[in-house]
Amino acid sequence: MNTVSVEILKDLYYMGVNDRETNLFENMWPLPEGVAYNSYLITDEKTALLDTVKITKVDGFIDSLKDNLGGRNLDYLVVHHMEPDHSGCIKTVRDLYPEVTIVGNKKTKSMMSDYLDIEIGNFVEVKDGDTLDLGNRKLTFVNTPMVHWPESMVSYESTDKILFSQDIFGGFGALNGTIFDDEMNFEFFQDEMRRYYSNIVGKYSKQAAKALQKVKALDINIICPVHGIVWRTNPDRIVDEYIKYANQVNEEGVVIAYGSMYGNTEKMADYLARFLAEEGIKNVKVFDVSKTHVSYILSEIWKYKGVIIGSCTYNNSVYPNVNQLLYTLKMNKLNNHVLGIFGSYGWSGGAVKELSEFASEGGNFEVVPTVVETKGTMKEDDVEGLKKMAKEMAGLLKAE
Known part of the structure; x- marks a missing residue:
């Protein structure tokens, strides 16, 4: 028919x-x-x-x-x-x-x-x-x-x-x-x-x-x-x-979107998700930007107030698939969100710098104070930094 x-x-x-x-x-x-x-x-x-x-x-x-x-x-x-x-x-x-x-x-x-x-x-x-x-x-x-x-x-x-x-x-x-x-x-x-x-x-x-x-x-x-x-x-x-x-009225919850080549940034995302759960955030969605189409990530971001974006460094810059997400978010004029950022690099940084620039110009965000940038794989200080970021994110969400 x-x-x-x-x-x-x-x-x-x-x-x-x-x-x-x-x-x-x-x-x-x-x-x-x-x-x-x-x-x-x-x-x-x-x-x-x-x-x-x-x-x-x-x-x-x-x-x-x-x-x-x-x-x-x-x-x-x-x-x-x-x-x-x-x-x-x-x-x-x-x-x-x-x-x-x-x-x-x-x-x-x-x-x-x-x-x-x-x-x-x-x-x-x-x-x-x-x-x-x-x-x-x-x-x-x-x-x-x-x-x-x-x-x-x-x-x-x-x-x-x-x-x-x-x-x-x-x-x-x-x-x-x-x-x-x-x-x-x-x-x-x-x-x-x-x-x-x-x-x-x-x-x-x-x-x-x-x-x-x-x-x-x-x-x-x-x-x-x-x-x-x-x-x-x-x-x-x-x-x-x-x-x-x-009016971008959203719910308590956090979307973590990350780009990772060799698993270091992915590991950070998983630690963050666990720490958020320990802080009482029941709605946590984790997305690999190389696996999930940006339209689904944007839809979940529209639903939940918390957004955390992580990227490995690629050619001294943000990972290309993360860059596509940033472009999409900026184009859609996000409002009424709490934003956190994290990332990793090997010998020279760049990803976190660009994520920080996005935080200041990509939308109307309340930005989580703690930023975690790892060289290589996570160290003990990085784990503590992710715990602190999760606590700050949860505090800002629950304050609403």
Whole structure:
């Protein structure tokens, strides 16, 4: 079954596709659980398709669209977001329904020209607060720029109190028969939802927090995002979760991420983890940056307040895979974290120096005072230093 079509309410259809073939989202982020692309169709006095799906799923999507329209024409195509996994079928839909009116904001129109290289044709430009009357249902538009593209917007249907939220409230993971929140365990979806937010939207958390203030003020019964599950029973849960993500509200716990060539830095990480446990920190996650993709490490850092980064010295510098982690963390503008650093070197240092520079410019950190730098393998003084670092980290976390 290429496209899953489910009636959400009378004259409102979910039309989504599961993508289990793509290995890397945006050619960067692993998709071991796949991903869903969601579209919605309203068949009121006027018909409106809300976004499309990735072009690789076009055949089944068009078949589902025709079936749900039941021979009717398509009056409107609402474009909330121009990213190709949601705009991929616009040309096909326009070819099939040449009289369709496309609805978007000013930036949408220019991006359609840039990305699709088509004559736009009938186009209605909407601004904040503008309304599209479909009959019994009316869509009111709210611009959410840079959440996470400049043209991004959402729409609110006031009759049934439905928010069509584009990428907001989305998550990684194919929908394995479960379309709605009351059909699945939230915990089953939560990790991939947080990994989606932290890697795709995280950089724009300041803008996301502003957009979520607008959303929180709405009376919402159902949330229809373009990735992930449809929230028809407890939409407040995903709204509150996203508000927590956007404001980087995190839990007590520590993520230790290290890069090691010959095991010396890895040994330091394991000692640190043990010392943290002895200090009463129950949530400790240890990651080898050469084994675990950075997207998973970032997601766990988004969850936990404590971050400790360790690196061996490589060519008088930080280990390359640690450098990739530092770049990712800096790009995503971390806030509200406690940071510790440690490292090792053979004959000439460099890694800890660069980690210290990151501590001062890579985000808004409270930095643990003790830094441990080992020459070769750990000595007794280094072990004592790691104990002290663990005690300081635990103290700062528990003080919160």
